[in-house]
Amino acid sequence: MKNKVILKNKVILIVLLLFFTFCFVVLYKGLNNSNIYIPKTIYEKTLINFSSKDLFSKNEISSDKIFIDSEFYILNIWASWCLPCRYEHPKLMQLSKNSSVKLIGLNYKDNPSNAKKFLNEFGNPYSMVITDKKGTISIELGAYGVPETFLINKDKKIIKKFIGSLNQKSLKEINLILK
């Protein structure tokens, strides 16, 4: 009887020890994980259909007519009030020299005259600028905010997404795909 009790206590002790070790290992491993959510940036997703107004002509254009006749497209969400957009602008100007890619600007929640002023001041890298006054197109595209850049291939698949302003590293990545 006494042996049985000792055995039972031992079993309980071992089970408890195993349980706490398990908890410790799980939590300890979790310490090293980043607690900032990082969304997936590489994915092959088909672009949604949308229609929007052109910034300059104010004509309504559907996405079927925008994503046509180019090998690659870069859809860049920007705004004149967004400071990081100013930093990345020279990189977009650089990209616009590449003939295999068509740059499309999506002007996010912006005042059209400010947007035009911005492009006059820093140059216009886009072959087309469409507007997203309420920010709904960006949400439907799966964007987080400005600036954000999507690399799209000719099958209208989003190959890569860059959240935040483009830097030298992302520029290199884009050029590697474009070549």
Added chain:
Amino acid sequence: MKLLKIFLIIVIIFNFTHVSSSENNDELTNKISKNIRCLICQGQSVYDSQSDFSISMKLVIRKKLNEGLSENEIYNFLKSQYGQWIIYDPEFNKKTFILWLLPILLFLIGGAIIFRKFIVQK
């Protein structure tokens, strides 16, 4: 006079049904936005947040409801664009089964211990 009454009744009924349908959509928009995480805020739902992201998200939810999408279809659309993380209520799959089953398991174990200790021994 009678015609006017009938006309008035029709107008009133039509207006009320109109109001109730848009109210339904309002309620549903609120319900859905409470279950959607604001991805650029910390610990806030889209319903609570006033960020640009959340304001646009609420507009998109309303637009989708007006297009005739159901609540689940909207969740699925957002999941496809932003991933599982955007929904506060995680679905049952191989990544989340511990989350769902552990409380039940602990409840059963606790219940068994209480049963053995206090009820059987009496």
